[in-house]
Amino acid sequence: MEINSENIRHLAELSDFALSEKEIESLGGDLKNIIKYISELDELDTDGVEPTYQVFEMENVWRPDEIVSQDATREDLLKLTQNEKDNQIKVPRVL
Amino acid sequence: MKYIPTIGIECHVQLKTKTKLFSEVDNDARGKEPNSCVSPVDYALPGMLPRLNGEAIKMAILAGRAMNCEINAYSRFDRKHYFYPDSPKGYQITQFYHPIIGAGYVELPSGTKVRIEHAHLEGDAGKLTHFDTYSLVDLNRVDTPLIEIVSMPDIHSARDAHDYCRELWRLMRFAGVTYGDLYNGNMRFDINTSLAPEGSDKLGTRTEVKNLNSFRSVERAVEYEIKRQTRLLDAGDKVVQQTLGWSDATGETSPQRSKEVAADYRYMPEPDLPPIHLSDEFIAAESAKLPLMPADYRTKFGEIIPHDTLEILLDYPELMTKLSELSADKKAIKLIANLFTSVLLAEEKSAEYLNDLPSGKDLAELAKMNAGGELSSTATKEVFLHLFDPQMRGRGAGQIAKELGLIQENDLGALEAIVDAVLAKPETAKAQADFRNGEEKVLGFLVGQVMKESKGKANPSAVQKILREKLK
Numbered sequence: 001m002e003i004n005s006e007n008i009r010h011l012a013e014l015s016d017f018a019l020s021e022k023e024i025e026s027l028g029g030d031l032k033n034i035i036k037y038i039s040e041l042d043e044l045d046t047d048g049v050e051p052t053y054q055v056f057e058m059e060n061v062w063r064p065d066e067i068v069s070q071d072a073t074r075e076d077l078l079k080l081t082q083n084e085k086d087n088q089i090k091v092p093r094v095l
Numbered sequence: 096m097k098y099i100p101t102i103g104i105e106c107h108v109q110l111k112t113k114t115k116l117f118s119e120v121d122n123d124a125r126g127k128e129p130n131s132c133v134s135p136v137d138y139a140l141p142g143m144l145p146r147l148n149g150e151a152i153k154m155a156i157l158a159g160r161a162m163n164c165e166i167n168a169y170s171r172f173d174r175k176h177y178f179y180p181d182s183p184k185g186y187q188i189t190q191f192y193h194p195i196i197g198a199g200y201v202e203l204p205s206g207t208k209v210r211i212e213h214a215h216l217e218g219d220a221g222k223l224t225h226f227d228t229y230s231l232v233d234l235n236r237v238d239t240p241l242i243e244i245v246s247m248p249d250i251h252s253a254r255d256a257h258d259y260c261r262e263l264w265r266l267m268r269f270a271g272v273t274y275g276d277l278y279n280g281n282m283r284f285d286i287n288t289s290l291a292p293e294g295s296d297k298l299g300t301r302t303e304v305k306n307l308n309s310f311r312s313v314e315r316a317v318e319y320e321i322k323r324q325t326r327l328l329d330a331g332d333k334v335v336q337q338t339l340g341w342s343d344a345t346g347e348t349s350p351q352r353s354k355e356v357a358a359d360y361r362y363m364p365e366p367d368l369p370p371i372h373l374s375d376e377f378i379a380a381e382s383a384k385l386p387l388m389p390a391d392y393r394t395k396f397g398e399i400i401p402h403d404t405l406e407i408l409l410d411y412p413e414l415m416t417k418l419s420e421l422s423a424d425k426k427a428i429k430l431i432a433n434l435f436t437s438v439l440l441a442e443e444k445s446a447e448y449l450n451d452l453p454s455g456k457d458l459a460e461l462a463k464m465n466a467g468g469e470l471s472s473t474a475t476k477e478v479f480l481h482l483f484d485p486q487m488r489g490r491g492a493g494q495i496a497k498e499l500g501l502i503q504e505n506d507l508g509a510l511e512a513i514v515d516a517v518l519a520k521p522e523t524a525k526a527q528a529d530f531r532n533g534e535e536k537v538l539g540f541l542v543g544q545v546m547k548e549s550k551g552k553a554n555p556s557a558v559q560k561i562l563r564e565k566l567k
Binding site: 014015016051053054056058059060061062063064065066067068070072074076077078080085086087088089090091092093094 | 112113114119120121128129130131133134135138140146147148149150151152171176177178179180185223224225226227228229230231232233234359361364366368369370371372373
């Protein structure tokens with residue numbers, strides 16, 4: 001996959017990151033290196049090999065449907081936000 | 096030109112588990128303060144691990160079986176990434192590659208079959224309320240378990256779209272997996288509509304109207320889209336593939352934010368949740384818990400209850416269960432079904448009453464008294480309503496009828512005495528003579544006099560019979 005300033009901008013937009021031209025340039029270099037490094041895996045022939053989704057061979061880890069009281073309160077949640085109003089998280093208008 | 100509309104529907108159903116899909120907090124936020132039913136797992140503090148709610152899996156099996164679907168032995172979860180304030184995680188946990196519910200179908204009352212492509216488990220998003228310059232975020236709804244039901248494009252009219260959504264609602268309520276409160280968004284519908292020229296084997300470009308929460312808006316939105324797209328195509332314009340919102344107030348659809356293409360969601364396997372692997376025995380055991388479905392009730396009661404009455408009652412699983420308690424007494428089933436629609440559902444407090452129905456035994460007793468002529472139809476209705484009165488109920492239908500003085504006099508000897516007394520009155524002499532001269536209608540007057548004498552307790556048809564005997 002080719003990394004260029006256009007798809008870096010697109011990725012940034014998807015995650016709502018504001019990037020300066022300089023950052024886009026340096027990130028482009030970093031991403032190219034990362035992808036080149038990961039691409040070494042492409043040399044392996046994985047045809048017919050089941051994808052590995054997790055390394056522990058667990059399955060059916062379910063919990064009972066019982067309410068357990070939480071240590072974290074609403075105040076703990078709201079403390080993590082920049083702005084709050086009426087016990088809700090206040091964000092710039094979206095949509 | 097004539098176009099054939101093709102409609103596919105995605106439906107989100109909130110499951111009524113006690114806790115959320117991945118955390119142990121209260122899943123029922125009705126009437127609760129914003130952000131009071133939230134766990135750090137829901138808002139993804141670093142180090143938090145989701146743990147799957149076993150009950151949601153069992154409910155998904157029931158929901159799937161209610162739609163005649165295969166249950167997949169193997170399923171697992173994926174992350175669907177998007178950036179929006181309704182999801183602090185930055186992704187939704189869903190089943191993109193391996194859903195728990197496979198193919199099936201839903202049969203509409205009209206007989207139309209709509210195939211189900213698949214249905215999967217996922218967590219709901221938070222709720223945003225928009226104001227002029229800001230939005231407020233309430234995370235109570237985050238990771239409420241949802242099943243998303245994806246239909247095949249088998250629907251070809253606004254009416255069938257309406258009926259499909261309504262049938263899904265019924266199936267999910269009868270299966271007992273959701274409260275099904277549409278007003279509060281327990282079920283939400285996305286409709287995909289496209290038009291193709293008649294005879295064409297290719298589908299047209301589709302639009303998606305998101306987040307409808309009533310059958311009526313589904314029907315209206317489909318009607319509107321068919322009209323709008325017809326106008327565009329007739330004018331030689333193209334339908335743009337886009338996501339639309341619907342306004343009940345204006346009765347129109349309008350474009351929403353540009354839809355991110357699927358690859359932008361950057362799906363990846365959810366590493367924190369081990370896969371689900373269900374044995375045949377487990378699936379069979381859970382499937383066996385599925386109660387009777389609307390189609391079963393149509394077979395069971397179709398010959399006994401008039402079609403229109405039955406279709407109304409099929410909106411209320413609790414009433415159908417109650418009717419099933421009345422054993423095989425067809426007359427009783429018919430009478431009580433009728434009382435349910437004409438009396439109970441007409442009551443202002445019917446929603447409250449539905450939560451606390453009289454016992455099957457009380458209703459059976461009431462039906463028996465009616466059949467035996469002890470209660471007139473008016474008196475039957477009155478006793479029926481009193482069975483919903485917390486002060487009265489518990490005494491039983493017979494006792495209530497007695498206390499209210501509603502029992503009809505069927506004792507022929509006693510009735511005859513009253514009739515004799517009335518006939519002995521000089522003011523009835525003329526009516527008696529008229530009747531003997533062939534004036535049928537005065538019989539009503541005489542019956543009325545006897546009813547009055549008996550303080551309304553006489554059985555009018557018995558009175559009529561005695562009068563006819565006496566006035567021969």
